[in-house]
Amino acid sequence: MLESHLAVTLSSIYAVISPLLAMPAQPHPLSDLLKGTNLYLIGMMGSGKSTIGHLLGRRLNYRFIDTDELIEQTTGQTIPEIFQQHGEASFRQIETDVLAQVSAYTRLVVATGGGIVTQPYNWSYLHHGLVIWLEVPLAVLQRRLQGDTGRPLLQSDGWTERLQALLEQRQPLYAQADVRVTVTAQQSPKAVTRQTLEQIGQVLRSPTPEPPPIAP
Numbered sequence: 361m362l363e364s365h366l367a368v369t370l371s372s373i374y375a376v377i378s379p380l381l382a383m384p385a386q387p388h389p390l391s392d393l394l395k396g397t398n399l400y401l402i403g404m405m406g407s408g409k410s411t412i413g414h415l416l417g418r419r420l421n422y423r424f425i426d427t428d429e430l431i432e433q434t435t436g437q438t439i440p441e442i443f444q445q446h447g448e449a450s451f452r453q454i455e456t457d458v459l460a461q462v463s464a465y466t467r468l469v470v471a472t473g474g475g476i477v478t479q480p481y482n483w484s485y486l487h488h489g490l491v492i493w494l495e496v497p498l499a500v501l502q503r504r505l506q507g508d509t510g511r512p513l514l515q516s517d518g519w520t521e522r523l524q525a526l527l528e529q530r531q532p533l534y535a536q537a538d539v540r541v542t543v544t545a546q547q548s549p550k551a552v553t554r555q556t557l558e559q560i561g562q563v564l565r566s567p568t569p570e571p572p573p574i575a576p
């Protein structure tokens with residue numbers, strides 16, 4: 361049963377993260393500025409969160425966590441199995457539980473699932489760190505996701521229209537990110553990683569605006 365898997369969520373997540381806590385921290389130009397702040401990657405399915413997250417983790421000497429992978433490890437089921445056997449609402453609940461656990465740690469790059477932004481409560485965790493939106497044109501997403509079998513929301517005939525509808529619904533939510541990385545069709549994962557690091561640096565170095573004066 362899914363419930364019994366959930367009962368072990370906390371210890372399983374600790375088991376995944378704790379061996380990595382011993383990793384030596386190599387200084388990186390952004391490390392001082394970040395001060396251990398977690399990076400949360402958001403964006404549509406196929407935008408590259410898992411791919412870029414992994415590379416960012418290596419560059420920053422941060423641990424890389426993928427919430428979908430953690431969900432699969434803690435439940436012992438694949439994402440399609442969870443959707444099929446328990447429904448999307450159960451998946452969203454587990455996703456929130458996993459995000460909550462993960463957010464207790466520092467020095468993480470977290471690749472989230474594309475729908476994490478749809479649950480308002482999740483933002484209270486995302487805002488513990490720096491939220492980065494990988495914005496990728498619809499045509500590129502469609503090309504990357506052609507023939508994909510691992511994303512249950514896209515398994516019916518009208519999957520391209522479904523993808524477009526999801527993008528339209530979610531765009532205003534993704535736009536709440538702290539950093540918006542606009543990715544072109546030609547950019548390699550390495551180039552996207554470089555651009556993301558540059559933009560994080562810009563955001564962290566930009567002066568915080570003064571609060572408006574209090575009216576007399």
Ligand SMILES: Nc1ncnc2c1ncn2[C@@H]1O[C@H](COP(=O)(O)OP(=O)(O)O)[C@@H](O)[C@H]1O
Nearest residue numbers: 404405406407408409410411504547548549552
């Ligand atoms: N910059 C890129 N250029 C080309 N292919 C990419 C790029 N980023 C990701 N991909 C590919 O797109 C697919 C989806 O990437 P993935 O990281 O799983 O996205 P997400 O986690 O956002 O759903 C994968 O096959 C991945 O190899």
Ligand SMILES: O=C(O)C1=C[C@@H](OP(=O)(O)O)[C@@H](O)[C@H](O)C1
Nearest residue numbers: 404405406428473474475511512
């Ligand atoms: O957009 C979504 O609602 C989903 C995105 C998927 O993750 P990716 O964004 O990594 O594909 C996964 O969490 C699940 O299939 C639902």
Ligand SMILES: [Mg+2]
Nearest residue numbers: 409410428471
């Ligand atoms: Mg992913």
